Amino acid sequence: MSSFFNWWSASYTTEVRYSKESPLVVTKEQHSNTTSVGLRDFVERRCPSLYSEFRPAWWLPNGHMQTLYCVLGKFSARDKVVYKRTLLRLLDGGTLGLDFTPVDDSHLPPxxxxxxxxHGTHRRAILSPACMPVHQGGLGYRAVVVNFRGCAGVPVTSPQLYSAGHTDDLRQALFYISHRYPEAPLLGLSFSLGANVMTRYVAEEGERSRLKSACILGCVHRLFATYIGRHVYSKGMGRNLVNLLKRHLGTFNPDHEVAKAAAVTIALTNPTIDLFDEHFTRIGGGSSPPWPFASANDYYEYSSSHNVLSTIKIPLLAINAADDPVVQDVPMDVEGDGWVIMALTPCGGHLGWFEPDEGWGQVRRWIKRPVVEWLRATGEDFVRSPPRWRPLHEEGGFLKEVGIDRLGCRELDGSNIIVGTEGEAGLLAGL
Structure with a gap:
């Protein structure tokens, strides 16, 4: 009874922070007119759900319960999404999988x-309404999921996996997407480790970002600071990553340093995420400088997205939960030119945010409402200044940016239909 009383009487107000200086943004108004407003005013008007109370379902009252329900709950029937996969071969020999939805988009304007x-299985709850046709109550948008090397059935064809600090794979995927759909604004949406990658990308690119806006959820800053985090979540993630490495070990040249690191890593008897990073990620998490790192701590220090927020030049909304048992020490200070908005719910776990729905024991994700509002606001209402990205050109069959010779991608022949989230099973697979 005391737990129920605490749940009922607690305050569930979301804390939203902006920088002291809110930049002016140009927005579309009625009759195609435009006006300039402060970013804070824009968000408050276009994303009212961000300020709404999130009260968790009474039977999922804390971060651990919310997080575990992400793993154990069945959501495929409610949020079914079908994708068409395109494989990209990168200039370094690696392969990415791009999953597009809807499968037939011929009816959509360019x-x-x-x-x-x-990253993240949790995307279905947002992509389902975002890509639903307008006449059915959705936004009517396209979406593309960028699957990292080795994830969700994507083959490993070079001596590298993925990491929180390697942004070149996203960069090359955006070459292809922006070339295929040159008139379409690109809106970033990312989860957990993917949120860290996306944040670093938009910070590194500044005004050249090919993303018009970004929304990041459950961004990794400091992992597994709690006892349960170290002994449950960290071990679960460590086992998942070692199993992933085992599946792809035979694709590495045995004489390569990444293959040697992989052989040592899969021999670990009780792998945790930090041990995996110490033995493998610092070496095989990237294929260009500053990789390899001397230690996992050096990799963590380099990869932290919090250190680069001040250089972001597009609207970025970051939403985290204060009781997230996986991600600890969420920074709320906002620096730079004011393009970053930080939101913190008092509860919600790691990418959970389950609240009561109609029917006994039924839940829905609160996070869906503010994120869909954000996507609509930045996709349709926000008018971006002409971006300064580098032009694309083709060289030797690879699509490249002018002035950057080390990166490039080309489409591989063949495609296949992906239903739901094939290949993403396992404890915290979406981290």
């Missing part, structure tokens, strides 16, 4: 916004 998604 300037339809595209949601570019990184």
């Amino acid at each position: 300037d339809t916004p595209i949601i570019v998604v990184l």
